């Protein structure tokens with residue numbers, strides 16, 4: 094088992110990327126770093142880039158492989174060291190990584206940039222970046238579907254994100270900053286009042302800089318943890334943003350055990366047109382194993398209620414690789430979900446810190462079969478007329494896979510595309526929320542406090558950061 098990484102002085106320039114890549118080969122422990130030191134013993138990776146003579150040596154359990162290349166252009170060193178590492182790891186019996194040497198969370202964005210800058214882009218993606226044919230096809234599908242949406246954006250059209258970071262209980266695989274439990278839920282009322290104040294600040298910014306709200310997304314956590322009257326007040330507040338003609342208005346209803354008819358009516362009457370009802374699995378034993386505290390029957394009832402209230406566009410999340418889920422039960426789960434005909438299905442892959450309780454409970458078996466499950470999902474969903482329209486990866490994601498949003502034709506979420514591709518300014522309210530300021534090329538961020546208690550106790554201090562948002566728009570007043 095590899096425990097140490099050694100670098101010569103030049104290769105150390107790329108240590109961050111080389112560490113991220115080697116971690117994709119499922120190394121479950123802390124790695125020691127050494128610079129300019131020759132390794133001894135075994136269980137290490139050693140990277141050298143001496144005057145264009147590149148080499149990677151991987152010693153694991155007493156067996157050592159070295160791969161070498163001569164590269165003239167120093168700007169190609171990082172890519173080549175990554176490729177040499179992959180070749181060594183494969184010789185050691187590791188499966189090729191589906192996304193090759195790409196380690197970032199937005200592979201589609203990167204692949205799109207390759208198409209814009211390289212003549213033989215597909216060759217480069219396949220043979221230099223080592224992206225598998227299957228993932229390249231997936232990325233190409235997503236790029237094709239996103240194009241018409243990306244063509245409709247403008248710098249003064251923004252999205253608004255509202256964070257409700259509370260859940261009635263905590264699912265045991267959750268890595269999101271969501272507060273649950275009695276103590277945390279007591280904070281909701283205070284949090285909610287301050288959230289409305291933060292929205293006042295944004296409404297003022299939108300008016301002063303003549304911005305146009307294009308989409309609104311109320312996310313969580315579980316926004317339907319709020320009461321129906323709080324949802325009413327939230328929607329009233331959002332009315333101050335002139336949202337009557339926005340293109341998309343989403344609220345995550347999320348957990349079926351929080352969904353009631355009066356809450357859905359509050360959302361519908363306020364203009365919400367897209368909601369999420371997220372089963373994560375359509376198998377009761379899996380729901381129980383991950384602490385979801387609702388049943389498949391409740392998922393079906395939530396769909397019935399949403400349809401009765403008049404929601405046509407429903408998104409449903411499902412997770413590949415959950416404990417107690419087999420490849421066969423995942424396939425059945427997905428079929429049952431398709432029978433409910435949501436317009437969007439988002440297939441997540443389990444992402445778990447290896448130090449987490451769930452990982453300790455299930456060990457290395459966790460996430461097993463996720464690759465076959467996501468392949469099944471692609472095949473089944475595309476056959477049923479769903480198209481992949483956005484995609485992202487997370488740290489610690491099982492089998493180095495990805496999360497993919499699928500939609501029926503014409504039901505792609507503009508907000509999801511914009512946030513994943515970093516192509517629109519998003520004003521984000523609430524704790525854990527991150528405002529993104531897009532200048533046509535780059536995104537800068539203004540980040541809110543992570544936890545509700547900090548958001549409440551440091552609200553004024555946090556809002557001093559809004560000056561950065563104003564500065565951004567001050568300097569962009571001439572934008573089209």
Ligand code: SF4
Nearest residue numbers: 260263264267271314
């Ligand atoms: S509902 Fe979602 S955000 Fe809430 S605890 Fe479960 S996984 Fe986390």
